[in-house]
Amino acid sequence: MLFHSQVFILGFLPLVLAAYYLAARHAQAREWVLLLASLVFYAWWDVRFLPLLLGQCTLTWLASECHRRTGYRGWLWAGVILNMLSLAFFKYTAFLISTVAALAGLELATPHILLPIGISFFTFQLACYLVDLARGDAHHHPWRRISLFVSLFPHLVAGPIVRHSEIMPQLDASPLRDGVAERFAKGVAFFVVGCAKKVFLADPLGSSADQMFAAAQAGVPSLGDAWHGALAFSLQLFLDFSAYTEMAIGLGLMLGVRFPDNFNAPYRATDLRDFWRRWHMTLSRLIRDYLYIPLGGSRQGWGGYVTATLITMGLCGLWHGAGWTFVAWGLMHGVGLIVCRAWQSSMPPMPSGLAWIVTMLFVIVGWVLFRAPDFTTAAQMLTAMVGLGDGFALTQAIKPELAIATAVAVLGPTTKAAVEGGWLQPAAYQGIALGAILAATVLAVGQGHPQTFIYFQF
Amino acid sequence: MWQKFLWPFALTLAAGLAIPFFLVLLADPYGVSPIRAISSEIVVPTQRRFIVADIIRSRRYDSFIVGTSTVNSINPGWLEAEFGGKFANVAVHGSTPYEQMRVLDLVLRQKPMPRMVILGLDDVWCSRVEPARYHPQAQFPDWLFEDWNLGHFSHLLNWRALELARRKLEISWSSSKKRLAPNGFNDDLPPDATWSLEKAVPRLTADVQRAMASVAMTSTATAHFPTVSLLDKSLGKRPTATRLLVVLMPTYLPQDAVVIAPDACKAMIADIVREHGGTTLDFMRPSAWTTDASNFWDRLHFRQAIAEMLPSRMRAGLEHRQSQDGLYQRLD
Numbered sequence: 001m002l003f004h005s006q007v008f009i010l011g012f013l014p015l016v017l018a019a020y021y022l023a024a025r026h027a028q029a030r031e032w033v034l035l036l037a038s039l040v041f042y043a044w045w046d047v048r049f050l051p052l053l054l055g056q057c058t059l060t061w062l063a064s065e066c067h068r069r070t071g072y073r074g075w076l077w078a079g080v081i082l083n084m085l086s087l088a089f090f091k092y093t094a095f096l097i098s099t100v101a102a103l104a105g106l107e108l109a110t111p112h113i114l115l116p117i118g119i120s121f122f123t124f125q126l127a128c129y130l131v132d133l134a135r136g137d138a139h140h141h142p143w144r145r146i147s148l149f150v151s152l153f154p155h156l157v158a159g160p161i162v163r164h165s166e167i168m169p170q171l172d173a174s175p176l177r178d179g180v181a182e183r184f185a186k187g188v189a190f191f192v193v194g195c196a197k198k199v200f201l202a203d204p205l206g207s208s209a210d211q212m213f214a215a216a217q218a219g220v221p222s223l224g225d226a227w228h229g230a231l232a233f234s235l236q237l238f239l240d241f242s243a244y245t246e247m248a249i250g251l252g253l254m255l256g257v258r259f260p261d262n263f264n265a266p267y268r269a270t271d272l273r274d275f276w277r278r279w280h281m282t283l284s285r286l287i288r289d290y291l292y293i294p295l296g297g298s299r300q301g302w303g304g305y306v307t308a309t310l311i312t313m314g315l316c317g318l319w320h321g322a323g324w325t326f327v328a329w330g331l332m333h334g335v336g337l338i339v340c341r342a343w344q345s346s347m348p349p350m351p352s353g354l355a356w357i358v359t360m361l362f363v364i365v366g367w368v369l370f371r372a373p374d375f376t377t378a379a380q381m382l383t384a385m386v387g388l389g390d391g392f393a394l395t396q397a398i399k400p401e402l403a404i405a406t407a408v409a410v411l412g413p414t415t416k417a418a419v420e421g422g423w424l425q426p427a428a429y430q431g432i433a434l435g436a437i438l439a440a441t442v443l444a445v446g447q448g449h450p451q452t453f454i455y456f457q458f
Numbered sequence: 459m460w461q462k463f464l465w466p467f468a469l470t471l472a473a474g475l476a477i478p479f480f481l482v483l484l485a486d487p488y489g490v491s492p493i494r495a496i497s498s499e500i501v502v503p504t505q506r507r508f509i510v511a512d513i514i515r516s517r518r519y520d521s522f523i524v525g526t527s528t529v530n531s532i533n534p535g536w537l538e539a540e541f542g543g544k545f546a547n548v549a550v551h552g553s554t555p556y557e558q559m560r561v562l563d564l565v566l567r568q569k570p571m572p573r574m575v576i577l578g579l580d581d582v583w584c585s586r587v588e589p590a591r592y593h594p595q596a597q598f599p600d601w602l603f604e605d606w607n608l609g610h611f612s613h614l615l616n617w618r619a620l621e622l623a624r625r626k627l628e629i630s631w632s633s634s635k636k637r638l639a640p641n642g643f644n645d646d647l648p649p650d651a652t653w654s655l656e657k658a659v660p661r662l663t664a665d666v667q668r669a670m671a672s673v674a675m676t677s678t679a680t681a682h683f684p685t686v687s688l689l690d691k692s693l694g695k696r697p698t699a700t701r702l703l704v705v706l707m708p709t710y711l712p713q714d715a716v717v718i719a720p721d722a723c724k725a726m727i728a729d730i731v732r733e734h735g736g737t738t739l740d741f742m743r744p745s746a747w748t749t750d751a752s753n754f755w756d757r758l759h760f761r762q763a764i765a766e767m768l769p770s771r772m773r774a775g776l777e778h779r780q781s782q783d784g785l786y787q788r789l790d
Contacts, residue, residue: 181460439474440474443475444616447616
């Protein structure tokens with residue numbers, strides 16, 4: 001069930017909100033309502049996914065419970081390993097077999113394993129909870145709380161990646177506490193803006209990008225087409241993912257929970273380190289805290305820093321997808337971060353306009369690698385982008401959405417600034433405007449199958 | 459304080475969805491509403507995939523001609539003159555065999571049962587590779603060909619339905635607006651007076667070359683025609699009292715062209731049709747019509763004179779008369 005589908009907006013969401021607020025005065029009852037709703041939401045994709053989600057939640061709870069009773073931390077590490085093995089099996093088995101086969105020159109049958117949606121997100125959250133328990137940074141919670149924290153439907157499938165410490169206290173607080181109407185109104189605003197961004201900007205750009213990358217699979221496109229495709233995808237990816245995040249934050253606020261921010265105008269970054277502080281922020285902090293810093297981070301000299309950065313970013317790429325193009329994309333960013341740090345520690349700063357252009361060029365080239373189904377397609381796109389392709393012409397008309405999306409991504413206020421920074425007021429005209437936008441969006445998604453979110457595949 | 463925002467939001471959203479939904483129910487562009495306020499005889503000219511179900515369900519017709527744009531130019535009135543009954547043309551341009559069978563299935567489910575069904579087939583039915591289920595560029599509303607009313611309602615809240623409702627309302631208020639004939643007839647080939655051999659021949663030559671190239675890419679060693687089985691499935695649902703005529707439509711067949719629809723495929727079709735109590739007439743064969751470029755716009759679409767003569771030939775064929783001039787063959 002997609003957030004911007006009619007069945008969600010007109011059916012699931014009103015029912016869940018009604019049940020949740022009816023049960024709001026009873027902590028356990030409202031948690032069961034949310035947990036049940038989240039499991040229905042997840043099973044809607046494919047009921048076969050449900051046992052895995054429940055199984056990993058139960059396994060994590062068992063590990064924490066054994067640790068609570070015995071004090072032996074090995075239980076927690078066993079839980080972490082089993083969670084990671086589950087992710088490895090479902091997401092990386094086929095990738096590993098095909099890689100081994102290619103390296104050994106063997107013909108091995110690649111198994112077709114159904115990838116449960118959101119597995120990368122909920123596995124990481126469960127594993128991090130166990131790590132925090134081992135570090136003494138978390139409390140033991142009952143099965144219901146652990147399952148709810150991970151499977152809470154607004155963030156279940158594609159984040160933001162939340163930590164138990166920022167969600168559990170909010171689940172304890174009554175959603176009817178002071179400020180309920182304001183939270184709800186801001187939640188509505190986040191949700192409507194995200195919904196409209198997805199339907200009216202990201203999806204049209206996606207169809208342009210799909211055409212260009214399909215053409216690049218067949219041969220080297222023209223310079224114009226290659227840049228058109230690369231820019232369309234760069235904007236689609238940002239708008240699609242940030243729209244999902246905004247809808248998730250909006251839904252959370254409607255339930256009385258504020259999820260962490262995930263984007264902060266990443267396409268305004270003037271260096272690569274700045275970009276990663278603004279892009280998919282909850283993943284960045286997760287890999288920083290649970291991978292980069294434990295690997296030594298920048299505290300062990302340049303050698304240690306380079307190693308930690310390359311390992312972290314390579315794994316970050318692999319987290320996104322089971323393919324060598326993703327690993328290469330991650331490593332490319334790793335190298336970029338190292339060069340950026342070296343430049344900043346030894347060279348005078350670039351003029352900000354030039355720095356922005358260099359950063360964006362690097363990011364866009366990276367997205368070509370990220371989007372291309374294989375290295376050949378990526379190479380053909382990049383060949384065309386440097387002017388060695390099939391001429392210079394634009395064979396597809398540029399949609400106005402490209403210009404609007406560019407303005408939104410580079411110039412416009414962020415949704416957070418608009419909603420929480422003072423623009424949104426308790427004024428009737430704003431309610432009417434947002435109501436009309438959501439109605440228009442619901443009518444737009446009703447004439448076919450709504451497009452899924454890019455990050456659902458991760 | 460924030461109630462000042464929330465109430466206008468909720469009311470605007472509710473009105474913004476309820477009013478369009480109500481308008482669609484009243485105008486009923488798809489013919490599925492229980493509170494239709496505008497006659498189903500007003501048919502909005504739009505993508506035929508979205509309107510033929512309404513014509514079929516309207517109960518105004520007891521006989522139907524089904525197929526692609528190759529039967530589109532046949533006026534139901536000409537069929538009525540030959541076969542009697544009340545005919546509607548529910549052909550869908552560029553429809554795939556699967557889409558044609560969805561239309562046929564809906565026709566055959568009608569109560570009271572149809573008096574006669576004519577199915578016009580073109581040579582894609584004899585493809586040796588399984589064609590795509592749906593046309594790649596045209597959305598096919600599968601839901602519209604189901605009988606589940608609740609399912610229909612879930613497809614009415616969208617801009618397309620609202621736009622069709624608006625156009626239907628506009629047509630009902632203004633008699634001058636272009637509308638489709640209630641029986642679905644809409645010959646959208648260019649006016650016959652604009653036809654010229656100089657323009658037609660290059661088009662026909664290119665079409666034939668394209669078709670031959672596509673045949674050359676497939677193996678012709680075996681008589682495997684996967685699409686034909688669709689016919690068996692759909693005709694199995696035919697009410698026994700419904701007269702069935704399957705017509706292999708006239709196609710431009712120059713002397714040197716590779717046979718796209720071989721006899722083995724036609725025989726398979728004829729066997730299935732016979733098994734279900736119908737008759738097959740083969741106009742897709744070399745004849746004075748099909749070998750003469752002056753009868754065609756392109757490889758599949760014949761000119762008006764052929765369209766006008768076809769119904770009488772169909773009737774002759776149905777009445778057990780073999781063609782004296784070789785224009786068709788009855789595949790018994």
